[in-house]
Amino acid sequence: MVIFQPSGSRGRVKDGTTIVDASRQLGVELESVCGEQATCGKCKVRIEEGFFERFGIESSTDHLSPIEEREKKFFAKHTELKGYRLSCVTEIRGDVLIFVPEESRKGKQVVRKAATDRKIDVNPAVRNYYVELAAATLEDTTGDWERIGQALKAQHGLEELAIDYRTLLTLQETVRKGDWKVTVSVWMGKEVIAVQPGRVEESYGLAVDVGTTTVAGYLCELSSGKLLATDSMMNPQVTFGEDVMSRITYAMTHKDGLKRMNDAIVQGLNRLAGQVAAQAGIKRRDIVDFTIVGNTAMHHIYMNIYPVYIGKAPFPPALHASIDVKARDMGLRISPGAYAHALPIEAGFVGADNVGVLIAEEPYKRDDMMLIIDIGTNGELVLGNKEKLISSSCATGPAFEGAHIKYGMRAAPGAIERVQIDPETKEPRYKVIGNDQWSDELKEMGARGICGSGIMDVVAQMYVSGIILKTGRINTELDHPRMREGEDGWEYVLAWADETAIGQDITVNQSDIRAVQLAKGAMYAGAKLMMRRLGIDKLDRVILAGAFGSYIDPRQAMIMGLFPDCDLEKVYAVGNAAGDGARIALLNVDKRREANEYARKVEYVELTVEQDFEKHFAQAMYFPHMKDEFPHLEGLIPESQTAR
Amino acid sequence: MVIFQPSGSRGRVKDGTTIVDASRQLGVELESVCGEQATCGKCKVRIEEGFFERFGIESSTDHLSPIEEREKKFFAKHTELKGYRLSCVTEIRGDVLIFVPEESRKGKQVVRKAATDRKIDVNPAVRNYYVELAAATLEDTTGDWERIGQALKAQHGLEELAIDYRTLLTLQETVRKGDWKVTVSVWMGKEVIAVQPGRVEESYGLAVDVGTTTVAGYLCELSSGKLLATDSMMNPQVTFGEDVMSRITYAMTHKDGLKRMNDAIVQGLNRLAGQVAAQAGIKRRDIVDFTIVGNTAMHHIYMNIYPVYIGKAPFPPALHASIDVKARDMGLRISPGAYAHALPIEAGFVGADNVGVLIAEEPYKRDDMMLIIDIGTNGELVLGNKEKLISSSCATGPAFEGAHIKYGMRAAPGAIERVQIDPETKEPRYKVIGNDQWSDELKEMGARGICGSGIMDVVAQMYVSGIILKTGRINTELDHPRMREGEDGWEYVLAWADETAIGQDITVNQSDIRAVQLAKGAMYAGAKLMMRRLGIDKLDRVILAGAFGSYIDPRQAMIMGLFPDCDLEKVYAVGNAAGDGARIALLNVDKRREANEYARKVEYVELTVEQDFEKHFAQAMYFPHMKDEFPHLEGLIPESQTAR
DSSP, X not given: XXXXXXXXXXXXXXXXXXXXXXXXXXXXXXXXXXXXXXXSOTTEEEEOTTTTGGGTOOOGGGGBOOOOHHHHTTOOHHHHHTTEEETTTOBBOSOEEEEOOGGGBOOOOOOTTOOOOOOOOOBOSEEEEEEEOOOOOSSOOOOHXXXXXXXXXXXXXXOSOEEOHHHHHTHHHHHHHTTTEEEEEEETTTEEEEEEESOOOOOEEEEEEEOSSEEEEEEEETTTOOEEEEEEEEOGGGGGOSSHHHHHHHHHHSTTHHHHHHHHHHHHHHHHHHHHHHHHTOOGGGEEEEEEEEOHHHHHHHTTOOGGGGXXXXXXXXXXXXXXXXXXXXXXXXXXXOEEXXXXXXXXXXXXXXXXXXXXXXXXXXXXXXXXXEESSEEEEEEEOSXXXXXXXXXXXXXXXXXXXXXXXXXXXXEEEEEEEOTTXXXXXXXXXXXXXBTTTOSOOOBOEEOHHHHHHHHHHHHHTTSBOTTSOBOTTOOOTTEEEETTEXXXXXXXXXXXXXXXXXXXXXXXXXXXXXXXHHHHHHHHHHHHHHTOSOOSEEEEEETTGGGOOHHHHHHHTSSOOOOGGGEEEEEOHHHHHHHHHHHBHHHHHHHHHHHHHSEEOOOTTSXXXXXXXXXXXXXXXXXXXXXXXXXXXXXXXXXX | OXXXXXXXXXXXXXXXXXXXXXXXXXXXXXXXXXXXSSXXXXXXXXXXXXXXXXXXXOOGGGGBOOOOHHHHTTOOHXXXXXXXXXXXXXXXXXXXXXXXXXXXXXXXXXXXXXXXXXXXXXXXXXXXXXXXXXXXXXXXXXXXXXXXXXXXXXXXXXXXXEEOHHHHHTHHHHHHHTTTEEEEEEETTTEEEEEEESOOOOOEEEEEEEOSSEEEEEEEETTXXXXXXXXXXXXXXXXXXXXXXXXXXHHHHXXXXXXXXXXXXXXXXXXXXXHHHHHHTOOGGGEEEEEEEEOHHHHHHHTTOOGGGGSSTTOOOSOOSOEEEEGGGGTOOSOTTOEEEEOOOOBTTBOHHHHHHHHHHOGGGOSSOEEEEEXXXXXXXXXXXXXXXXXXXXXXXXXXXXXXXXXXXXXXXXXXEEEEEOTTTOOEEEEETTOOSBTTTOSXXXXXXXXXXXXXXXXXXXXXXXXXXXTSOBOTTOOOTTEEEETTXXXXXXXXXXXXXXXXXXXXXXXXXXXXXXXXXXXXXXXXXXXXXXXXXXXXXXXXXXTTGGGOOHHHHHHHTSSOOOOGGGEEEEEOHHHHHHHHHHHBHHHHHHHHHHHHHSEEOOOTTSTTHHHHHHHHTSSSOSSOOOGGGTTTSOHXXXXX
8 A cells, every 4th residue: 555645645556666656646746857867856755654563564664665876865864864765766565655745746837948928920831621522432443542632632722742651551541430521631732641530620739949958848739820738847868968068978978878868858758748738638649740949969869860970079960951850750759640840950059949049039130239148058149130140059057947956946836936135134035936925925935946037036136135245155254044054055045944835944055156157157258259259349139038038037137147238128038939939930831941041141159169268257257247347237236246 | 419411411509499490500401482481381391210319319309399280281191200390380499300301402593573684764763973072170060961962962963852861860970981972872853862981883772573472572773774683482471361352351350460461571571672682792771762563452561551441342442653651661671761662553453563564564555455464363454555454353363373283383493394295195294494404305304393384384285185174174084104093183193203303293183273274264254354345356465474474385375275365476475574563663763653644544344243254254264265266276276175
């Protein structure tokens, strides 16, 4: 017997079932960010000892697989002693009582890589056509496919179509099931990729943005363009390396490295497709079109192309252009006849995700000098206007996606997403996803962690209020009840245990700050060197895109020094523009052409090889910058902090 | 220790190895017509008992898997007692001494479905282009595929090419292996389907004719059209049914029936591809183009299309037109990017094989009224000229392919291929494949069986010489040493045991004659009903195509009554025209278009539903026919036999 507390769900599971699997079987919601890779540590549970013993049954802990080495890093010694285990690796081998702590309970997810509400002209690659056929008779034994071809010509004016091989295989069954009335899905006016019995108006497509750390999927109805469901997950490849270079290295140093990473992402994409399909009440195999974006390394890995040559000079990719391949050839389990459209890549690591940003933001149609910052584990920058566009990329790390931050979490209910700190009292107020009130209005906030926008806010506010210095060091000279030396060094208590849902203080510590500095410093230095390249000293406009873009506060971002000074009126967040670009390409074939055109026009610059990159990077680690002026921040940062 | 006699080859094999596999490992040539399906019974071996016992080792027979039920049908009781076993099902489990009888020894095969020496205009679908690329540099990091595209345009004027997904995956490796010089294989001027390092002139294609009983493959060099290798095998589907209807029934009555039959033929095709590739000294994956023909049932099964609707009224196929699919999607293990071109089908069971005959013989370009007979397990007939063409099909059974004939065999060395019988003495003389002399010139002929043309000859000659009557009955009133009542009823001894290589008399018995009568009767009746349909009473020309077409003697065929009377000068055999058609389509894309055009123009007639088909069939069972006149046979058949 397995019992989950506090829900009380109970039942029997097969010996060897992991706790995560058991939770699914028994309908218990348990967090699993990393897809059971034992890398996120978010599925911790506590084994309640002594419960069964009271009834004369052996000890619960004997009924689990032994503690594994990879579990240990997620547990401070004392919690381990309390019987905590990682659900995704722990197997059940008998009766056990499991307590799911608040922080491990799955909330209804807020997709951090949420789709922005954009107006998209709809001109999809896949369109449905309903046809009525004359039944075969002894006088007319025309084959089913020719019969459909004739009807498509007579009833819709379509000619010279091919038929997908897999679709052909079930054609006769489908035609008879529909009593000689069927709906035919035609791709690009060229190929029949699906046939369904009867009349079917809707058709479905999935746009996917494969980030280094986070993967987001957008399920759309193709004829209306309507967004039906979104979902995200951690990129299962994180177990092979945190950033693009470490994944490329993994492929180079392991015989089956590429295969393993490709399998991981393909399985992840299938899971994601299943999730959004379930949300929309359709089947995964109803998905008849698919677009995908990602940086160059992600692109090569999800396409199953050996990424070694993009990891060493002179870094040429296998191809730049978009490519249409049968989704089944990639291992995707959507409609068997569907194509996957992989958007083009630019150069270096500036990949299809940035192309997505381009077709979403269209800087190539604008006069003003625009900087687009796409914030992710691999950050990408585009600078220019309709005259000229340059791009670059930099490794920022996953800090803004909640990873490598002690209380970092994804944008789910309970995540602190907004923070303000009173410069005088140093007391914070914050907002939590799923709750409209601020923490100074309500005692029990139910906070469980801090998501990306919350991290950006809290760091900026800690700087403004003098809790951290311009260098990023925590000001240990401040005597304040929220500041203390904890297990991981100095930290600032953002939320007291009694305000949280996890029963412990939520803090920001020195290493959290360092992770943010590295990320923002790389972005800033990149932007500055690109401005130098184009010979400009002022930005007309800054667009903040990325994983959490829609939640970012432009002012906090500039205070923190994510990008050079700009009129704050002209800085705005657009959400996950890469994902939006994938969605735009899904819904409009003209934009696919535009993507190919502009992907080739953007000029890639490799900034890290510039002589003085290191110097610029070091200067940009400061808040907001070691030397640069920020006229538009005047009055927003106290005098005491602007001096060094 | 396993020892094969008489070769004396010996060695150790793993327990559980079949005798066939052991023979391969030890280099012993053992016949295996049916592809180890335990259906042809041609791999019989004798286990030599008492050999090892002499050396104090246990009995050999204990060292084999027990006799299986399916083996038994191939053994008369007395041979079973002598220790005969079927090599393909018998597993070795210890020391054993195996004697391979002469008839089970594999000869170098004469491809019965041999390719005819035809002049074919060469305009292949796949062409090779050699390109030299500029190496990638830090200044020019253009992707490999774009680099190749630019070179193809600049050096060969090719534009807007796509690249096969699987080919893309290894592109960068190949380019570097070739030091930026590669040969690109382009399909239909549209798609790059293979890239090889360096300069490669040759490219290879495989044309396949899937008969109901026999499968033939033709490996060609595409740029020259040269035929490099041919091979044939028994269709592995024979285990699921002898003829097309029984295979369709198998698919309808077994849940995984289609899958099993499709797997069988696909595996067979892969084996065949491997064999011809080995003959030509290339690898299977060097094959970059593939064409395939077969009757409608074979077509649906090799395409993996559920064949049930072609088996019940009104018999519409899934499609008529030719289709190009990725060979890998069909499970074919040739070049991963290669396409398979499945030729179109006509109607009813008149399939792509007959289309192959059409484009090989081109009756649609002729004035004279031509009958084309394609002899196989499923016989197909085409009648007409450039004004109009009609086609039909009939189930003839595999008699002319050597099956269902007691001493029937395929056209390999040792097969009796020509027979003459003296009308006075009733003594035969015969010729054997691999030997230019007649049997009356040489005592030891080494005959092992009778192949299709030999069967046709011997039956015609038995009729002419009065050994069989006009009705087909063996004339038991003749008192002749070669005529006797044997195990299987009355029989005529064609070769005495001491002339053969198998140590037993080779005979023709009453049931052999009946099988031939059924086959030829169906053909004749079909031809006659088609002539009635076109309102003609005379044939200008008869073309004999099929499995053994090139060996057939037109005169013997007409004496036997395979087709209505015709000037013997105008009757000729063309070999396996269906296979030739597949080869023509492989080498010339214009003929692929022609195939589609004429496949739709030929009018299919379903003869078996005609009211008086049975009557015509019954009359045509007679030699040469119950009633019809054969002016062109005058003087060739004795008076005594022409009367009833």
